[in-house]
Amino acid sequence: MKQLSLNIKLPLFVFILIAFMVVLLPASGFSKSKLYINGNILTMDDKNSSAEAVLVEEGLIKAVGIEDRLRKSAGRDSLIVDLKGKTMLPGFIDAHSHFQLVARMKSFMVQAYPPPIGTIKTIPDIISALKKKAKVAPAGKWIVGMGYDDTLLKELRHPTRYDLDSVSEKHPIILMHTSFHLAVVNSMALKIAKIDNKTPNPPGGVIQKNKKTGEPNGVMEESAFFRVLMNLPPNPVKEELKALEKASMEYASQGITTAQDGMTMEHDIKLLEQAVKNKIITTRMIFYPAVPVGIKLVKQKKMSLINSDTDQDFRNRYIQGPIKFIADGSIQGYTGYLKEPYHKPFNGDSSYRGYPAMPREKLAGLVQLLHGAGMQIAIHGNGDAAIDDILFALGNAQKNFPRKDTRHIIIHAQMARDDQLDLMKKLGVVPSFYSLHTYYWGDRHMNIFMGPERASRMSPAASAIKKDIIFTIHTDAPVVPMEPLRLVWAAVNRISTGGNIIGKNERISPIEALRAVTINSAYQHFIDDKLGSIESGKLADFVIIDKNPLEHPETIDKIKVMETIVGGITIYQR
Numbered sequence: 001m002k003q004l005s006l007n008i009k010l011p012l013f014v015f016i017l018i019a020f021m022v023v024l025l026p027a028s029g030f031s032k033s034k035l036y037i038n039g040n041i042l043t044m045d046d047k048n049s050s051a052e053a054v055l056v057e058e059g060l061i062k063a064v065g066i067e068d069r070l071r072k073s074a075g076r077d078s079l080i081v082d083l084k085g086k087t088m089l090p091g092f093i094d095a096h097s098h099f100q101l102v103a104r105m106k107s108f109m110v111q112a113y114p115p116p117i118g119t120i121k122t123i124p125d126i127i128s129a130l131k132k133k134a135k136v137a138p139a140g141k142w143i144v145g146m147g148y149d150d151t152l153l154k155e156l157r158h159p160t161r162y163d164l165d166s167v168s169e170k171h172p173i174i175l176m177h178t179s180f181h182l183a184v185v186n187s188m189a190l191k192i193a194k195i196d197n198k199t200p201n202p203p204g205g206v207i208q209k210n211k212k213t214g215e216p217n218g219v220m221e222e223s224a225f226f227r228v229l230m231n232l233p234p235n236p237v238k239e240e241l242k243a244l245e246k247a248s249m250e251y252a253s254q255g256i257t258t259a260q261d262g263m264t265m266e267h268d269i270k271l272l273e274q275a276v277k278n279k280i281i282t283t284r285m286i287f288y289p290a291v292p293v294g295i296k297l298v299k300q301k302k303m304s305l306i307n308s309d310t311d312q313d314f315r316n317r318y319i320q321g322p323i324k325f326i327a328d329g330s331i332q333g334y335t336g337y338l339k340e341p342y343h344k345p346f347n348g349d350s351s352y353r354g355y356p357a358m359p360r361e362k363l364a365g366l367v368q369l370l371h372g373a374g375m376q377i378a379i380h381g382n383g384d385a386a387i388d389d390i391l392f393a394l395g396n397a398q399k400n401f402p403r404k405d406t407r408h409i410i411i412h413a414q415m416a417r418d419d420q421l422d423l424m425k426k427l428g429v430v431p432s433f434y435s436l437h438t439y440y441w442g443d444r445h446m447n448i449f450m451g452p453e454r455a456s457r458m459s460p461a462a463s464a465i466k467k468d469i470i471f472t473i474h475t476d477a478p479v480v481p482m483e484p485l486r487l488v489w490a491a492v493n494r495i496s497t498g499g500n501i502i503g504k505n506e507r508i509s510p511i512e513a514l515r516a517v518t519i520n521s522a523y524q525h526f527i528d529d530k531l532g533s534i535e536s537g538k539l540a541d542f543v544i545i546d547k548n549p550l551e552h553p554e555t556i557d558k559i560k561v562m563e564t565i566v567g568g569i570t571i572y573q574r
Contacts, residue, residue: 091257
């Protein structure tokens, strides 16, 4: 009877195995070519054309156009992929985020985000979350948290060193603000960083202190925060690679085909390279070397950290981007550098405008060094005073070392004025707007930081379009989640979490927002000849979504990613 049972089950098992292999066939790349049909194919070409079909062969787009013609071009072994009415777009290209920080945040850090991202509403909530980690961590191991927002806590203040001391006195603790431009540390962390009441503020940073005693209260702004952060020991490489794999899966699930690490330190560049080479990271990866790396390249008279003898596939998947540095901080952290004072005075100072990360002269010197060496530059600038400094530096460098088509980037460009947009146009600068500010911080920008008039102008994408400026939009993950479709929705609708419209005149159309996360982002990175649109000869990177964003502008954030494809290979399927 046992033998009979085996004979009956064997054909069924073989049938299931064959069926399973057929299902996997599109993802495994066994078929020589694929023909995608029966969907809304938005190409993002110069004319924003739609197409009936796309033919892919060996990881490249062979043809785009009418289905009947492409069927004739397709080989006999071509796999016909029925989109069943879904929408196909070029894969989303991340214009700015911090991939490695997303990986570390997801795998190693305590989550302290408030709603709508997380659940933290009070300082006791933070303490409780940190205590859970401290209970299982060996004595002396750093406890790292991220995401708290003082303006959304019930207490309406930052936690202090004493709040964190109540978590543990056996662990150094660092709790990063949602902006990632300041943090709170406990007494043990201050001791390790050798910070006390006699420690002066570092250039471009502030050690907040008790006005009466002079003792640090634990809140570290900008460079002071990074002084503490430097003391964190590295995680084991094996654990880092697992975290990168997890982040890669998350990005792929959101339709990202090219991810970005927005400021990469030297020791992390090789780690990312290892992860890309071993296909631990399945998306393409653009890394922005930090300034010290850029200066080192200039001294070595080198332009790239990627060996020219590596194979083309790897060079298409691991891409060196611009040299990245910072001109100011975060407006929601009161460290953004403004021309006019903040709407609600900071610590009672009605003249307070924030501060630059470095003096204008130093910024100009760094820009000239890198620009003069032929490098692309990306500079973080939120406040309009910081943007003034950036544009002065870029203009001065261009005057002394004229170059064509530099595509230097201002990351965030949050409070860019009209006159600054005009200068960006003249200099060929690409502003990358943080359009999700309107959703997550729009109400507080109106009521606390900027006031109604300036808040309505934040991330002025419509103004950029009127001036014929190519721009991108980004999430800055993990400051907020990596959600490109919510990002597109935010640029189109500009509705805050409180339901208010933040600058109706700066709304843009769905197609303009989609271009900002596809072809414009490819342009920003000098890869628009290979990626960013569905055109013959380009790499076959696609995202397939369940609805057409052009037909559902008010609910783009509810659209689901169904499949993500890199080089013709499926890396995510819902």
